[in-house]
Amino acid sequence: MARIIVKNGYLKGGSEKTSAHLNNLVKYIATRDGVEKIKNGRELWHATKKQQTLIGEILREFPDAKEMFEYEDYLANPNRENASEFITIALEQHLDKIGDREKYLDYIANRPRVEKFESHGLFTAGDAPLVLSQVAEEVAAHTGNVWTPIISLRREDAARLDYDNAAAWKALLSSKAMELAENLKIHPDHLKWYGAFHNESHHPHIHMVCYSTDPREGYLTKQGIRKMKSSLANEIFRQELIPLYGEKTQRRDELKEQSAESLRELIRQIKGGVLVSERMEQLLTHLAERLQTVSGKKQYGYLKPELKNVVDEIVDDLAQDSRVSEAYRMWWETKGRIESIYTETPSEPPPLSHCDDFKPIRNMVIQEALLIGNMTFEEPASVETALPEPENDLEMSLSDIEDEEDQEPIDDSVGRPSSDEASAGKESSDSWWTEEYRQAKQYLCGDEDAGVPQDFRKAHELFMAEADKNNPLALYDLGRMSADGLGCEADADAAYGWYEKALVVFHAAEEAKPWKYTEYRIGKMYAAGLGAEQDYLQASDWLTLSADKKYKYAQYSLGGLYYHGKGVEQDHVTAFALYTRSADQSFPYASFELGKMLRDGIGCAKNQQDSDRRFKEAFLGFVSLEEQSHDDKLQYRLGWMLLNGIGTDKDEARAKEYFEKAASVGNPFACYQLAKFILSDEKAQPQDVEKALGYLRKAVEAENPYAAYFLGKLYEKGQHVPQNTAEAMRLYTLSAEQDNEFAAYRLGKLYLDGDGVLKDVESAIRWLTFAADRKNQFAEYALGVLYFKGEDIPKDVPKALEYLKRSAGQGNQFAQYRLGKIYLMGEDVPKDIQTALQFLTAAAEQGNQYAQYTLGKLYLMGKDVPKDKETAVRWFTLSAAQGNIYAQFFLDHIDNFKDPSVLLAGTRLLHHMSRIFADNAPPLKLPGQRTDRKLLRKLREKKQAQGHARDDHEQTMSL
Numbered sequence: 017m018a019r020i021i022v023k024n025g026y027l028k029g030g031s032e033k034t035s036a037h038l039n040n041l042v043k044y045i046a047t048r049d050g051v052e053k054i055k056n057g058r059e060l061w062h063a064t065k066k067q068q069t070l071i072g073e074i075l076r077e078f079p080d081a082k083e084m085f086e087y088e089d090y091l092a093n094p095n096r097e098n099a100s101e102f103i104t105i106a107l108e109q110h111l112d113k114i115g116d117r118e119k120y121l122d123y124i125a126n127r128p129r130v131e132k133f134e135s136h137g138l139f140t141a142g143d144a145p146l147v148l149s150q151v152a153e154e155v156a157a158h159t160g161n162v163w164t165p166i167i168s169l170r171r172e173d174a175a176r177l178d179y180d181n182a183a184a185w186k187a188l189l190s191s192k193a194m195e196l197a198e199n200l201k202i203h204p205d206h207l208k209w210y211g212a213f214h215n216e217s218h219h220p221h222i223h224m225v226c227y228s229t230d231p232r233e234g235y236l237t238k239q240g241i242r243k244m245k246s247s248l249a250n251e252i253f254r255q256e257l258i259p260l261y262g263e264k265t266q267r268r269d270e271l272k273e274q275s276a277e278s279l280r281e282l283i284r285q286i287k288g289g290v291l292v293s294e295r296m297e298q299l300l301t302h303l304a305e306r307l308q309t310v311s312g313k314k315q316y317g318y319l320k321p322e323l324k325n326v327v328d329e330i331v332d333d334l335a336q337d338s339r340v341s342e343a344y345r346m347w348w349e350t351k352g353r354i355e356s357i358y359t360e361t362p363s364e365p366p367p368l369s370h371c372d373d374f375k376p377i378r379n380m381v382i383q384e385a386l387l388i389g390n391m392t393f394e395e396p397a398s399v400e401t402a403l404p405e406p407e408n409d410l411e412m413s414l415s416d417i418e419d420e421e422d423q424e425p426i427d428d429s430v431g432r433p434s435s436d437e438a439s440a441g442k443e444s445s446d447s448w449w450t451e452e453y454r455q456a457k458q459y460l461c462g463d464e465d466a467g468v469p470q471d472f473r474k475a476h477e478l479f480m481a482e483a484d485k486n487n488p489l490a491l492y493d494l495g496r497m498s499a500d501g502l503g504c505e506a507d508a509d510a511a512y513g514w515y516e517k518a519l520v521v522f523h524a525a526e527e528a529k530p531w532k533y534t535e536y537r538i539g540k541m542y543a544a545g546l547g548a549e550q551d552y553l554q555a556s557d558w559l560t561l562s563a564d565k566k567y568k569y570a571q572y573s574l575g576g577l578y579y580h581g582k583g584v585e586q587d588h589v590t591a592f593a594l595y596t597r598s599a600d601q602s603f604p605y606a607s608f609e610l611g612k613m614l615r616d617g618i619g620c621a622k623n624q625q626d627s628d629r630r631f632k633e634a635f636l637g638f639v640s641l642e643e644q645s646h647d648d649k650l651q652y653r654l655g656w657m658l659l660n661g662i663g664t665d666k667d668e669a670r671a672k673e674y675f676e677k678a679a680s681v682g683n684p685f686a687c688y689q690l691a692k693f694i695l696s697d698e699k700a701q702p703q704d705v706e707k708a709l710g711y712l713r714k715a716v717e718a719e720n721p722y723a724a725y726f727l728g729k730l731y732e733k734g735q736h737v738p739q740n741t742a743e744a745m746r747l748y749t750l751s752a753e754q755d756n757e758f759a760a761y762r763l764g765k766l767y768l769d770g771d772g773v774l775k776d777v778e779s780a781i782r783w784l785t786f787a788a789d790r791k792n793q794f795a796e797y798a799l800g801v802l803y804f805k806g807e808d809i810p811k812d813v814p815k816a817l818e819y820l821k822r823s824a825g826q827g828n829q830f831a832q833y834r835l836g837k838i839y840l841m842g843e844d845v846p847k848d849i850q851t852a853l854q855f856l857t858a859a860a861e862q863g864n865q866y867a868q869y870t871l872g873k874l875y876l877m878g879k880d881v882p883k884d885k886e887t888a889v890r891w892f893t894l895s896a897a898q899g900n901i902y903a904q905f906f907l908d909h910i911d912n913f914k915d916p917s918v919l920l921a922g923t924r925l926l927h928h929m930s931r932i933f934a935d936n937a938p939p940l941k942l943p944g945q946r947t948d949r950k951l952l953r954k955l956r957e958k959k960q961a962q963g964h965a966r967d968d969h970e971q972t973m974s975l
Contacts, residue, residue, distance in 0.1 A: 063099035160231030182213035331369035472503030491518035515547030552583025588619030604637025635663030651678035684718035721754035741772030760787035796823035832859035868895035
């Protein structure tokens with residue numbers, strides 16, 4: 017195994033005393049035979065008696081010499097060569113205790129086999145030449161301590177890793193000077209160091225001399241020595257450490273599984289009555305009672321020794337499980353293999369209660385003891401901190417269809433006057449529906465029955481010819497084509513111009529002779545702001561004129577104004593009446609709106625039967641209209657109704673066919689739905705996925721907020737596209753700005769979590785409020801949690817309760833559970849068991865396993881509610897069915913527990929232990945990594961804030 021040895025001696029400041037006995041020993045270095053390694057053929061003979069005597073004296077005087085490579089070689093093969101090598105290097109490495117500073121410096125610079133740069137082997141950082149006599153005087157005159165580290169490698173390691181020359185060592189030590197200063201507690205600007213490389217035959221090594229220009233500075237601790245060794249070993253053996261760290265990671269992963277399996281096995285043993293830890297119960301109960309009399313901070317670092325011993329006993333009792341024990345053994349074994357590279361004697365594993373990496377379990381024991389007798393909520397930390405993921409956030413509702421669809425008649429020819437109207441003086445207006453105009457409409461929409469293919473350019477040409485005749489219908493259609501870029505370049509200004517001309521002709525015709533059709537068309541154009549400023553008041557006036565003449569299209573459009581309160585006072589009853597009059601004349605759009613109102617009880621009493629009847633009327637009417645016009649908006653609407661089973665049976669295949677038709681002409685909503693269809697298919701081929709992404713991007717360009725949101729989620733999660741949080745944020749913003757509440761909620765979550773984006777609480781609050789204002793239950797819940805916790809924003813309990821109740825009122829189970837806990841604990845609000853039960857029951861009935869478990873525990877303990885074992889079992893059973901191990905624990909011990917809180921404390925500690933094993937980071941940093949000193953200081957401050965005393969060694973950093 018590759019290894020490095022670092023010996024740290026020092027020359028004490030101001031002391032010139034030497035040991036006569038040691039001086040006699042060191043004379044051997046200069047006078048012994050073979051100082052120049054002259055071979056005489058007897059090197060492999062057994063060591064002489066004189067050598068053996070010297071070795072004995074060295075080991076008595078310097079016991080640490082047993083850790084040297086040379087001593088290992090001598091023990092393995094005690095011949096004269098190995099004995100001579102050990103004696104020489106052992107005495108050399110202890111010159112700091114024998115001679116004065118000048119002699120020491122002169123020796124390491126000039127001894128045999130030193131690699132010389134000029135006249136001697138001494139070097140330091142930089143290229144300036146060193147004058148040995150000057151350096152010797154400088155070191156001798158220094159009044160503070162001088163450290164003399166010696167760093168050794170095996171010959172084969174030095175040769176393999178290219179550390180068998182002075183230049184490599186000079187570069188290494190120069191790069192490590194800052195860390196050397198830190199470990200010696202010397203300011204980096206005050207550090208002075210020199211080195212000399214001795215290319216010894218078996219074990220090349222480097223001698224160093226280090227001190228501070230400030231004599232008051234510097235001291236070296238055991239931890240400093242370990243860190244120095246670790247830093248050098250990490251650099252020298254970098255390539256060899258990498259596979260070891262990989263193995264350690266593998267061991268850690270195995271450890272996670274072992275620990276988790278151990279926990280499962282323990283629970284199975286408890287369930288079967290094999291493991292009944294009465295001792296654990298006794299210790300926890302004893303600790304809980306004693307803690308009641310403890311004043312001050314109740315943390316391990318502040319407890320008296322006797323209570324610390326109780327805590328340690330509990331931790332070590334938990335560690336007795338065979339799987340935990342084996343996992344700990346494997347963890348320590350791998351740690352030791354890495355330590356052995358820079359530590360001569362790897363440490364033995366301490367009891368689990370005193371292992372630095374597992375110390376958190378001790379404070380967990382104390383917390384669990386403090387909870388005995390109190391109501392606790394056994395739940396993962398994520399339940400308290402994570403914001404939930406909405407379901408069905410990609411589904412478009414009925415209101416979305418209403419808001420996005422163009423609701424005027426699909427074919428303007430349906431408004432053509434009857435023969436009676438024509439005879440009443442409307443012959444001139446009848447000329448608007450010329451054969452050329454009708455042919456243009458056929459090319460615009462396509463007419464399969466007449467064999468006319470869809471051809472936007474041909475339609476545009478024919479409409480232009482009609483426009484020259486001042487036909488307002490053709491003028492209006494040219495406006496639509498210019499706006500959408502059909503048969504021509506998209507041009508909003510040109511579109512407005514065409515609409516303006518059409519509106520002038522409609523007004524002229526109306527002035528010549530009032531007519532319900534022109535009144536309807538004028539009203540619609542004012543409502544949409546086409547050819548004039550948007551004016552709902554004028555729109556309502558014109559539409560009322562037409563609706564009073566029983567024109568079904570005007571009745572429908574006017575109903576929409578009353579429904580939304582645009583240009584008129586909002587009146588759902590009037591809207592319902594207008595929609596009914598229009599629907600009764602077989603207008604499917606009106607039937608569709610009536611279906612929604614009857615379903616939701618808006619402007620009328622709820623009536624599901626009538627709602628279904630009206631939706632069916634609408635579906636059949638849309639089918640008939642689509643067969644005539646092949647309009648993409650109708651195709652999308654029919655696809656949506658088939659997909660959701662509204663007005664017809666669910667039929668995904670037919671829905672997809674309609675979506676494909678509508679998407680082929682760029683309908684953004686159909687493109688979105690079609691992309692969802694494709695991407696939900698697990699068997700979709702790469703080319704299909706690319707096609708779906710194309711549909712989504714086309715829908716995004718057409719400002720479909722759902723498509724932007726969907727594509728944003730794909731980029732955020734890295735599904736079907738490379739993960740790109742910045743692009744996800746851009747798309748979410750586009751969607752939110754088009755009033756998509758889910759996109760706003762997603763933006764708030766991202767800004768709040770700081771996941772892939774800088775944390776920005778102000779932006780998070782802004783977007784969450786934006787979504788909450790649109791009654792998004794998840795945003796309301798998130799804001800409630802934020803104001804209740806008071807971590808990122810000032811705590812505001814009344815505001816928190818307001819948001820949480822708004823969310824709970826919409827059926828949000830997370831808000832209901834949170835409110836139940838708040839009222840049950842009675843810490844921030846007066847305790848209210850009845851209200852707590854209402855909220856917990858509401859959440860539990862929606863399948864919230866933690867609410868179910870809490871209810872079961874309440875009814876079993878009978879502390880705040882009447883004891884009801886049957887009800888407790890029912891709730892525990894529902895919770896356990898979802899994998900809640902604590903609910904299962906109570907089911908297994910329903911008849912034979914004393915104090916459930918004591919039993920739970922032990923179980924929770926096992927769970928904590930599992931989590932510590934699973935989350936425990938490697939005990940050593942990866943090669944080349946350093947921890948920022950400011951970060952270390954912050955960590956120490958944080959530990960102190962958590963109650964660790966300075967003198968209890970809780971802050972000891974693990975290597």
